[in-house]
Amino acid sequence: MYDFEYHRAASADDAKSKFGGADDARYLAGGMTLLPVLKQRLDQPSDLIDLGDLDDLRGISEDSGNIVVKAMTVHHDVNTSDLVKSRIPALAHLAGTIGDPMVRNRGTLGGSLANNDPAASYPSAVLALNAAIHTDRRTIAADDFFEGMFTTALDEGELITGVSFPVPEAAGYMHFPNPASRYPIVGVFVAKTSDGARVAVTGAGACVYRVPEMEEALNADWSPDAVAGIKVSADGLNEDIHASAEYRAHLVTVMAKRALAA
């Protein structure tokens, strides 16, 4: 790891001003992605701004039909929250599938979304539930947030503060984990929202995406059978030693079916 200047932010404002005052800074949340990246020397920031002391960016609450999860909330807390388990059980379940218990004790929602790994779990829930991402300067709709591989709508230095997840009528998540890394090879989140059915797929493509043909079928009939016959195209899907594009396309249908049965 190349060395860097380390700073601890005392508040969100302090974090932003330290970020602004540095050459080429990164925020540090749980470090479960950033530190492995730095160890591999894939990135060389001049400064790290640690968000660990920002207690007001931690916590889960309910606010007019939304479950609001603050950015620094760790995966373990989402997985075990009584509020999340009772209002959006599929979201609690998803948080419990991320990595392993020690990763879940440290990794945060904000870090996961800012990073937007093609195989990250949370983006599927955020997109399917039509959640809103709150930052220090605006609110971004899920449909506008995830732009491409490791790319989001966030501007330089923009700080995610939390996410509002509208409580759906029904939802489910199922993934097929890579047996070594535990990241989803394909994960599918289905939700029956006030705007109709939404289906979001992670792991299969360069970035999380929706499947309109499944959504249409589910608007007519919310059941595993409704999607069982829908084959998605393998064009442009990821291909690696773990799974071919065709296999990933096949898994999208299987995981969607299982998510609806869950």
Place this chain on the structure above:
Amino acid sequence: MSSYSIKMTVNGKEVTGEVEGRTLLVQFLREHLGLTGTHVGCDTTQCGACAVHVDGRAMKSCTLLAAHVDGSDVLTIEGLADGDTLHPMQEAFREHHALQCGFCTPGMVMSAIGLVNDNPNMSEKEVRHGLEGNFCRCTGYHNIVEAILAAQETMRG
């Protein structure tokens, strides 16, 4: 680059040190404090050999900065036994022959105590899932799982 003065509690004792921004917690424990019970297996956040508790939660110390943990309460494998009396999890590992080469063992024990603290009524399946972040190249896990199931009974009291 700058150096940073840090202070934390390790196994009940207050310790201080001077570290670089990039110094990992596991480096601080092993190289600055001489606490070599915490191992580095992969250095890529996968194997769990480096597991310690930070403020009561099990974490991978190869993927925490020492500066990040400044002011925290850290527990390592060296802090478990009470004199000659092993912690119930250590005793169960011994009793159930849950180790061969022993390389993974400190991390297994620290991680397992974290699992029992979270849920002292785990099924065998839950124990196996709980160990997803801990690799053992020797035992095939069977006796590790047996040991944790036995230790959770003792720890429940």
